[in-house]
Amino acid sequence: MTLRATVAELVREFRASGRIVIVGASLAGLRAAETLREEGFTGSLTIIGDEPYEPYDRPPLSKQVLKGWVPADHTKLPRMREVDADWRLGVAATGLDRATKRVRLADGEQVPYDRLLIATGTRARQWPNPTEAALQGVHTIRSRDDAEQLQKALAEPPSRVVVIGAGFIGSEVASVCRELGIPVTVVERGSAPLVGALGGVIGEIAAQIQRDHGVDLRCGLGVSSLEGDSGGHVRRAHLSDGTTVDADVVVASLGSIRNVEWLEGSGLAAGFWGVGCDAGGRAFDINGVVTDSIYVAGDVARAPHVLYEYQFLAMEHWDNAVLGAEVAAHNMVNLEPHYRPHLLLPGFWSGQFGVNIKSVGVPPFGDEIVFTQGSVEERRFAAAYGHRGRIVAAVTFDHGKWLEYYGKLIEQSGPFPPPPPGWDQPPDMKPMPAEFPDPRVPTAVPDVVLTGHAPSERTAEFRPRRH
Amino acid sequence: MRIVVDLNRCQGYAQCVYLAHEVFRLNGQEALTYEPNPDDERRLQVERAAAACPVQAIVIARVDGAEGSATS
Ligand SMILES: Cc1cc2nc3c(=O)[nH]c(=O)nc-3n(C[C@H](O)[C@H](O)[C@H](O)COP(=O)(O)OP(=O)(O)OC[C@H]3O[C@@H](n4cnc5c(N)ncnc54)[C@H](O)[C@@H]3O)c2cc1C
Ligand code: SF4
Numbered sequence: 001m002t003l004r005a006t007v008a009e010l011v012r013e014f015r016a017s018g019r020i021v022i023v024g025a026s027l028a029g030l031r032a033a034e035t036l037r038e039e040g041f042t043g044s045l046t047i048i049g050d051e052p053y054e055p056y057d058r059p060p061l062s063k064q065v066l067k068g069w070v071p072a073d074h075t076k077l078p079r080m081r082e083v084d085a086d087w088r089l090g091v092a093a094t095g096l097d098r099a100t101k102r103v104r105l106a107d108g109e110q111v112p113y114d115r116l117l118i119a120t121g122t123r124a125r126q127w128p129n130p131t132e133a134a135l136q137g138v139h140t141i142r143s144r145d146d147a148e149q150l151q152k153a154l155a156e157p158p159s160r161v162v163v164i165g166a167g168f169i170g171s172e173v174a175s176v177c178r179e180l181g182i183p184v185t186v187v188e189r190g191s192a193p194l195v196g197a198l199g200g201v202i203g204e205i206a207a208q209i210q211r212d213h214g215v216d217l218r219c220g221l222g223v224s225s226l227e228g229d230s231g232g233h234v235r236r237a238h239l240s241d242g243t244t245v246d247a248d249v250v251v252a253s254l255g256s257i258r259n260v261e262w263l264e265g266s267g268l269a270a271g272f273w274g275v276g277c278d279a280g281g282r283a284f285d286i287n288g289v290v291t292d293s294i295y296v297a298g299d300v301a302r303a304p305h306v307l308y309e310y311q312f313l314a315m316e317h318w319d320n321a322v323l324g325a326e327v328a329a330h331n332m333v334n335l336e337p338h339y340r341p342h343l344l345l346p347g348f349w350s351g352q353f354g355v356n357i358k359s360v361g362v363p364p365f366g367d368e369i370v371f372t373q374g375s376v377e378e379r380r381f382a383a384a385y386g387h388r389g390r391i392v393a394a395v396t397f398d399h400g401k402w403l404e405y406y407g408k409l410i411e412q413s414g415p416f417p418p419p420p421p422g423w424d425q426p427p428d429m430k431p432m433p434a435e436f437p438d439p440r441v442p443t444a445v446p447d448v449v450l451t452g453h454a455p456s457e458r459t460a461e462f463r464p465r466r467h
Numbered sequence: 468m469r470i471v472v473d474l475n476r477c478q479g480y481a482q483c484v485y486l487a488h489e490v491f492r493l494n495g496q497e498a499l500t501y502e503p504n505p506d507d508e509r510r511l512q513v514e515r516a517a518a519a520c521p522v523q524a525i526v527i528a529r530v531d532g533a534e535g536s537a538t539s
Contacts (some may be wrong), residue, residue: 064500072503078528079468349474354495
């Protein structure tokens, strides 16, 4: 047999009877499983998830679920096809042994794999003081259970809610509180809401919208401690300026932590920003060498992006989980030259205070911004972000139909400021600084993170060891 | 039945809201929210809404979900 025929035979055999394990039974895990079957993989498939539930959708949790319209258990994801998997739900993966190709589980069992997909996502960063975090009435929101508990607490209703951190999720919680008529104080360390994700110019508009809706917004401030009553229920938040706010529900929305601890000792490039991988989802080992059998997708993955100077991007976005999983799954059952890249133009939506906020591209990569359509006064506009004369991102407030137009320009590395779309132009189209905070200033973590060094920056010093 | 709307695609045309207002709602001018697990009685309505969506953003389960649930 020729080498080529042997390789083709091996691929055929792997598709027929290989063993694939997926760790993380959520959006990315499910979509990967469906894609594997779609691509003709008929071998054994095991899906490991530490939550007791079948894969469910998270975006509704901070929106229609909190509001009380949709019960938390209604969020199970639709199945596009049978995946015929061995589901191991309610049990965490605790270790990975790459030498023997086994995943260790919390119940002591070990699951062997030929190919592994890591889709363990992120978890909510808890309030840092454990005693205070354990007070009744202190919530975070990531899971179905979290949303269910917070929804119940909001239905009481509380006399006041304090939201710590005004990123997307914190802002959505504040919005729901106002829709329910609950007084709410939002405390944000940065200069404005959404400032990490969209910069200070847009953040100022978001701040105005919050205030117009009756949010008691305190920016440039932190919560220094939480105080409980004798029954162990939270009653008060102490702020860094010495003031206090009485509240019986506190929501910590302090960004997220990537679920990589179980990979310790595995020799993979796993760390604070997630698991490093190539654009095809193949995980890197600690030396930056690509592995053949381990893949990553979803919130836990970080990969270099050709549009953003090959910096590593970690994206906590719904469509990144869906499309990244599809690409990883495809590559798991194919060989070069049939690999596909996951070169998604990041996209995000958020509904808050009756405004549809959408973005495309990577706003924090830009340093300038220009309003290109609509009217800021009417809270209905589009704005583009630029970096060194090219457009790198766009954001719309109630102007979602135009996002595609900007997406195309970004994909083509179009000029900044972009050509006027010829419709609905604001009188003043002058670029201005986008006002992103210094990345070292603590604020709600943005949901797309540039985690690499720009090649021109040379901020890292590297001394190769000599033997 | 289970559905999910790809809100990256959704452009807020509100066709779905006209056709199945118990399932799809606009919050403000164009922020769509929806019931991801509508009653089976609404299936026809939801299917019509999905067919009418100009950007095909509404995804309906093709198989029932409970297949292969928890083993532990
Ligand atoms: C409240 C909320 C609102 C959101 N709103 C939006 C929005 O409006 N727009 C948008 O684009 N995105 C939104 N997102 C983000 C979106 O939900 C995520 O990008 C998406 O869920 C990522 O999917 P994933 O499968 O990569 O990770 P996850 O959904 O985090 O799933 C990972 C799974 O792996 C499990 N796991 C972790 N460690 C282990 C282990 N060791 N062993 C076994 N299992 C493990 C976790 O418990 C979890 O079930 C929102 C997220 C939240 C929480
Ligand atoms: S019809 Fe489609 S695009 Fe219009 S609001 Fe519904 S889901 Fe969105």
